[in-house]
Amino acid sequence: xxxxxxxxxxxxxxxxxxxxxxxxxxxxxxxxxxxxxxxxxxxxxxxxxxxxxxxxxxxxxxxxxxxxxxxxxxxxxxxxxxxxxxxxxxxxxxxxxxxxxxxxxxxxxxxxxxxxxxxxxxxxxxxxxxxxxxxxxxxxxxxxxxxxxxxxxxxxxxxxxxxxxxxxxxxxxxxxxxxxxxxxxxxxxxxxxxxxxxxxxxxxxxx
Numbered sequence: 489x490x491x492x493x494x495x496x497x498x499x500x501x502x503x504x505x506x507x508x509x510x511x512x513x514x515x516x517x518x519x520x521x522x523x524x525x526x527x528x529x530x531x532x533x534x535x536x537x538x539x540x541x542x543x544x545x546x547x548x549x550x551x552x553x554x555x556x557x558x559x560x561x562x563x564x565x566x567x568x569x570x571x572x573x574x575x576x577x578x579x580x581x582x583x584x585x586x587x588x589x590x591x592x593x594x595x596x597x598x599x600x601x602x603x604x605x606x607x608x609x610x611x612x613x614x615x616x617x618x619x620x621x622x623x624x625x626x627x628x629x630x631x632x633x634x635x636x637x638x639x640x641x642x643x644x645x646x647x648x649x650x651x652x653x654x655x656x657x658x659x660x661x662x663x664x665x666x667x668x669x670x671x672x673x674x675x676x677x678x679x680x681x682x683x684x685x686x687x688x689x690x691x692x693x694x695x
Contacts, residue, residue, distance in 0.1 A: 499652070500514065500648055500651055500655070501652070508520075512524065513644055513645060514648055514652055515649050524645065525642075528642070531634075532634060532638040536632075536635060542634070611673075611676070612673045615673060616673075
């Protein structure tokens with residue numbers, strides 16, 4: 489009876505939006521996941537191992553596409569065949585509004601963090617942000633942009649799938665790690681607060 493009043497836990501599929509992207513990342517659409525993995529691996533191999541330049545690759549692909557469409561349209565007019573089926577590609581105003589809302593939320597969140605660090609003097613948040621930025625900088629020094637994107641694709645296709653399968657074990661480990669980090673931050677915060685009155689007392693004695 490007591491369990492009936494507890495809130496239901498959101499599934500990983502719901503947390504990812506519950507749409508096509510969620511099905512893709514959780515390998516519910518195996519063909520799409522395999523295509524994304526093979527495509528990302530092929531692009532990474534072309535750019536990293538074959539030494540191909542990103543700009544020249546995009547230009548050559550677009551050039552090939554334009555040439556195919558041009559020859560198709562010319563041959564269609566000569567042979568009385570249908571023209572290439574090109575859809576009307578337009579970005580709706582609703583899509584622009586959604587993107588703007590998401591960007592506004594991220595910018596406001598970043599500004600709120602900056603305010604808590606500078607005005608609120610939140611030492612815990614400062615240490616978390618500094619550690620996160622240092623970690624990103626360290627990872628960026630080990631890999632270039634293309635490799636980082638490829639690693640991001642691999643993680644996107646593995647982490648949600650593994651978490652959905654072993655979420656109970658992972659939640660337990662993350663809870664222990666979170667408690668240990670919180671205890672460490674509290675210890676650091678208390679040490680910083682202890683240092684402030686000591687310095688002020690020394691100044692009074694000197695005066």
